[in-house]
Amino acid sequence: MSHYVQLFVQAAFVENLALSFFLGMCMFLAVSSRISTALGFGATVMIVQTLTVPLNQLINTWLLRPGAWAWAGLPELDLSYLGLISYIGVIAAFVQIVEMTVDRFFPALFRALGIYLPLLTVNCAILGGTLFMVERQYTFGEAAVYGAGSGFGWALAICAMAGLREKLAYADPPEGLRGLGLSFVVAGLISLGFMGFAGIDLR
Amino acid sequence: MTSAVHALAAPETHASPHIRDHLDLSAAMRCVLWAVTPAALFGAVNAGQQVLSAARVVGLDALPGWQLALVRVLGFPPSPESPGASLVVGLACAVPIVAVAAITGWLWSRLFARMRGRSSPEALPVAVTLFALCLPPGIPLWQVALGSSFAVVVGLEIFGGTGRNPVHPAVVGFVFLYFAYPASFSGPGVWVALEGAPGATVLGTLAENGPTAVRASQMRWTDTLIGWQPGALGVTSALASAIGGAFLVYAQLASWRVIAGGVLGLAASAALVNALGDPGQPGVGLPWAWHLTTGSFAFAIVFLATDPVTSPSTAPARFVYGILIGVLTLLVRVFSPSHPEGAMLAILLGNVLAPLLDHATVRVHCWRRRRRRG
Numbered sequence: 087m088s089h090y091v092q093l094f095v096q097a098a099f100v101e102n103l104a105l106s107f108f109l110g111m112c113m114f115l116a117v118s119s120r121i122s123t124a125l126g127f128g129a130t131v132m133i134v135q136t137l138t139v140p141l142n143q144l145i146n147t148w149l150l151r152p153g154a155w156a157w158a159g160l161p162e163l164d165l166s167y168l169g170l171i172s173y174i175g176v177i178a179a180f181v182q183i184v185e186m187t188v189d190r191f192f193p194a195l196f197r198a199l200g201i202y203l204p205l206l207t208v209n210c211a212i213l214g215g216t217l218f219m220v221e222r223q224y225t226f227g228e229a230a231v232y233g234a235g236s237g238f239g240w241a242l243a244i245c246a247m248a249g250l251r252e253k254l255a256y257a258d259p260p261e262g263l264r265g266l267g268l269s270f271v272v273a274g275l276i277s278l279g280f281m282g283f284a285g286i287d288l289r
Numbered sequence: 290m291t292s293a294v295h296a297l298a299a300p301e302t303h304a305s306p307h308i309r310d311h312l313d314l315s316a317a318m319r320c321v322l323w324a325v326t327p328a329a330l331f332g333a334v335n336a337g338q339q340v341l342s343a344a345r346v347v348g349l350d351a352l353p354g355w356q357l358a359l360v361r362v363l364g365f366p367p368s369p370e371s372p373g374a375s376l377v378v379g380l381a382c383a384v385p386i387v388a389v390a391a392i393t394g395w396l397w398s399r400l401f402a403r404m405r406g407r408s409s410p411e412a413l414p415v416a417v418t419l420f421a422l423c424l425p426p427g428i429p430l431w432q433v434a435l436g437s438s439f440a441v442v443v444g445l446e447i448f449g450g451t452g453r454n455p456v457h458p459a460v461v462g463f464v465f466l467y468f469a470y471p472a473s474f475s476g477p478g479v480w481v482a483l484e485g486a487p488g489a490t491v492l493g494t495l496a497e498n499g500p501t502a503v504r505a506s507q508m509r510w511t512d513t514l515i516g517w518q519p520g521a522l523g524v525t526s527a528l529a530s531a532i533g534g535a536f537l538v539y540a541q542l543a544s545w546r547v548i549a550g551g552v553l554g555l556a557a558s559a560a561l562v563n564a565l566g567d568p569g570q571p572g573v574g575l576p577w578a579w580h581l582t583t584g585s586f587a588f589a590i591v592f593l594a595t596d597p598v599t600s601p602s603t604a605p606a607r608f609v610y611g612i613l614i615g616v617l618t619l620l621v622r623v624f625s626p627s628h629p630e631g632a633m634l635a636i637l638l639g640n641v642l643a644p645l646l647d648h649a650t651v652r653v654h655c656w657r658r659r660r661r662r663g
Contacts, residue, residue, distance in 0.1 A: 258449025
């Protein structure tokens with residue numbers, strides 16, 4: 087149990103996808119101008135991440151990795167070169183379902199997110215989560231916890247960013263830093279804050 | 290409350306916000322400077338006393354010649370028992386650091402002020418003073434200048450000055466230096482400004498060798514409360530910070546909820562970790578009262594966390610913010626072997642999450658109102 091708690095904390099804070107690996111930066115900066123939108127988008131990413139990482143783990147274990155086809159009597163088959171396209175396929179299918187659900191039940195959020203919702207398909211944070219899972223050879227349970235943790239960390243990061251950016255409405259930056267420039271600086275400051283977690287080791 | 294600060298009042302209102310009151314922005318900032326004075330003065334005496342005690346072991350020759358000459362000229366015996374000698378040596382450590390931080394910060398703010406055609410931000414003196422007081426006495430001066438530049442430019446000026454910065458400039462400057470030059474924050478000759486002096490902080494000893502080593506060091510809890518311990522320039526005395534905090538709360542410049550939340554969060558989480566934690570881990574086992582008085586927590590929660598610009602603005606959020614800082618401080622102290630002290634990191638994270646806490650408070654309030662009124 088404590089192993090899973092540690093994995094969750096590690097994925098959410100220590101190895102925060104947005105602030106330690108700088109993955110998913112485009113949406114991190116594009117959808118973080120208001121807290122309400124960021125909350126909705128963060129929740130969406132968390133759901134997608136929590137479900138696609140374990141799903142891809144199953145696909146990798148039973149279909150792709152070397153020796154995965156042993157259950158069908160083909161132990162020498164290695165389909166791992168199909169990895170990227172299969173993972174993206176799973177993510178794309180999943181995002182399509184999420185998109186239809188959001189459109190049906192949360193039309194306001196759907197309008198606010200605009201093009202960024204379908205673009206979740208190519209969000210590097212989500213693909214990155216899957217690829218980390220493959221590289222670290224997580225079991226199914228670990229993959230589920232890792233997906234939830236990394237999704238939660240990304241959602242927390244974008245919400246914190248949105249909070250600070252709402253506050254920046256009062257800022258008066260020099261000419262060259264107006265708009266996105268100042269947001270980059272703020273993202274750096276948040277990342278500096280998260281560096282405090284870097285050495286934390288819960289046992 | 291107003292009579293307390295009448296004597297410090299500003300004669301006229303110059304810059305925005307244009308509210309005429311005898312407690313305007315620069316008067317409020319002067320109050321904070323007054324509040325931090327006891328901690329700073331005591332910190333100087335303590336820094337000098339630590340240097341002189343270490344010199345007794347290492348030898349007086351390790352002391353810079355001009356400091357020794359200064360002590361002798363003023364007629365003090367160069368021993369840690371003499372408060373005069375301690376103050377002189379301590380000021381010789383502290384004044385250059387504070388002066389370099391202040392001058393660098395002032396130059397940057399003049400540059401921005403000229404560019405924008407208005408006066409320097411009122412928050413500048415407080416920001417650079419607090420930044421300098423959080424630094425270890427043995428830090429090289431060029432790093433002080435670099436950190437102060439980062440604090441003033443990235444922490445304050447590019448956002449437009451007082452009241453517009455999302456995170457506390459002093460914290461930004463400190464954390465920047467802490468991660469950029471970790472060697473200046475650990476090892477010999479750092480927390481006691483004497484070359485080759487061991488002088489580990491209480492929390493440094495704890496992180497390295499565990500609570501038994503702290504108990505073996507003969508230091509008593511009252512020593513740490515008063516502030517006789519190696520540490521950063523102005524932060525060692527929890528008592529002096531508490532006095533400054535009492536003044537700030539009385540003058541309504543600091544929120545008591547933040548301070549109470551922080552103390553409660555740190556004490557409760559320390560007690561919890563000591564009760565449930567694995568005793569084999571070095572950080573587990575230091576009593577909660579020691580956690581409150583060691584490191585820079587007391588100073589940071591009183592002077593840095595209560596900054597009205599970067600802390601939340603709603604009452605429940607302030608309390609939660611304080612608790613969050615206390616708990617995060619303990620988490621870093623106990624579970625992060627590479628960072629013996631986490632108060633500044635916790636405040637940076639607290640600042641980052643502050644707007645979210647406000648948002649959550651408003652949402653909960655709206656929801657409860659709707660439930661009550663239908």
